[in-house]
Amino acid sequence: MSDAIESPPLPDGLVAVVKRDCPTCELVVPVLRQLAREKPLTVYTQDDPGFPGDPKAQDDTSLRVSWHHEIEAVPTLLRVESGVEQQRTLGWDRAEWEALSGVAGLGPELPGFRPGCGSRSVDPDLAPRLAARYGASKLEARRVELAELEDEMEAMYARGWSDGLPLVPPTEERVHAMLGGTTRDAQEEVARVPPDLVPCTVEKVAINAVMAGCKPEYLPVVLAAVEAACTDAFNMHGLLATTMPTGPVIIVNGPIRRAIGMNTGINVFGQGSRAGATIGRALQLVVRNVGGGRPGEVDRATFGNPGKLSFCFAEDEEGSPWQPLSADLGASPGTSTVTLFPGEAPRSIVDQLSRDPEELARSLAVNLRTLHHPKLLLAFDCILAVGPEHARVFREAGWSKQKLRTRLHELLQVPGSEFVRGAGGIAEGLPESLRDATLPKFRPEGLLIVHCGGGAGLFSAMIGGWVNGEMGSQPVLREIRP
């Protein structure tokens, strides 16, 4: 392996890199013969060791020379002195070849210029494998060698890496391909991941993203989600350790939703969308494997919820009557963001009869009141996901998002006589000292409204939060960087 990683030196003189599967390389064969007569010339061939035959080529079908010397196109002509590259030119350009080689009258019968072809060493299908083979030193994670008779899927379970579902084996090749999804350096620290507060590199996130089933283009979303989750404001440690059934919920806004094929419509919280299913899972695996947060250890949830495996969705911005959630939280238009919310499983709100916005707002409010317990107020935030058919009612009546939020806030004022301990014959509630107060269900910024879901169904949904504010967790917005 170390032989492969070391860059092979280039011989002094002229060096040409070619492949048979390139018409320009075929074209310059007479020029290569001409050069070989005048100067020391070494030809490397990428696909067929028999090409060009005269002059005889060095075999670079392994692409080791091409990869290490960053050949991007063929033919490439280089001039090397004392093992150091002095100059290179790509494709066929008579003037440049003559200047570089110092040989005049090259290929008189050829056209003066022909662009080259792509080098095999940058072929997207081969590049991750070559990077794994020749660039392995860039990956610093410990290598785990499997025994000959060990089943690789079972081996990952046995090592405790899995959340219960099968994992994609994180080979060097796959991790290299995953890292191609970001411009960030593999060894850059992304965050300190709770509960163990372990420094986590881009590489570690990429390994867990591979296992979760992510495609490389999802990686920037996963990285942003890890950053957001590991802030003091979001308090991932507390959210993990709580006995409440909540976990990180990732809401994606902006152009990247469509670019990576996220679902915003039918079954938006459900199964079947790779991006949603795997991005949330990648965050969960980072917390599990890097942070050391596992159920029964630091994770003390009484019930948990199925969304703790993965809960990531995107807002239907195009079909929405309102600006997106990211804009509500201060993001400028056109930016791609993640918002992390400490949420429980979504719950359906059915109203198939309300046709005016006041009726529908009342209907939503009476459901929102029940979050966690109808007598518990102010302690928990909530995402209200308004479905397209409910949104239509507000759109047609000209209700802005702010108008809906204000009206819900008015409708969710609760008198002390209803919420104090013992009221209604129910012990749960707020202290007796608040009997004369009227309190809202949610703090002013505690109701987050998004638009998503399938086009048929007069439904909305609510995703209840964990303890809010300084004591618990704040929703955290993060811009997604390439």
Place this chain on the structure above:
Amino acid sequence: MSRPSDTSGTSGNGSPRVLLDPTSESRPASRPRLPRLESLEGRTVGLLDISKARGDLFLDELEARLRAQGARVERYKKPTFTKPAPVDLRHEIATKCDAVVEALAD
């Protein structure tokens, strides 16, 4: 088109399959074996009878051969083959012996 000849990765025929560790690497990936003994001369070898039929005959033979090579031999016996060896017995073997042979039988 030919494929790169020596870039078959780590999952090819016969070559080891290698995964990248997704964890914080704060725990060892595997427990290394103790170094092998270079000679039995003067070393203590424990022979553990797991209490299966005729295991003692096999171990008697083994003891004679080990002694002939200059090893000291200690004999141990599990109460029953159906359960793991008691902690005390394992501890005694670990403290007194340089190597151990655990005998099956039948």
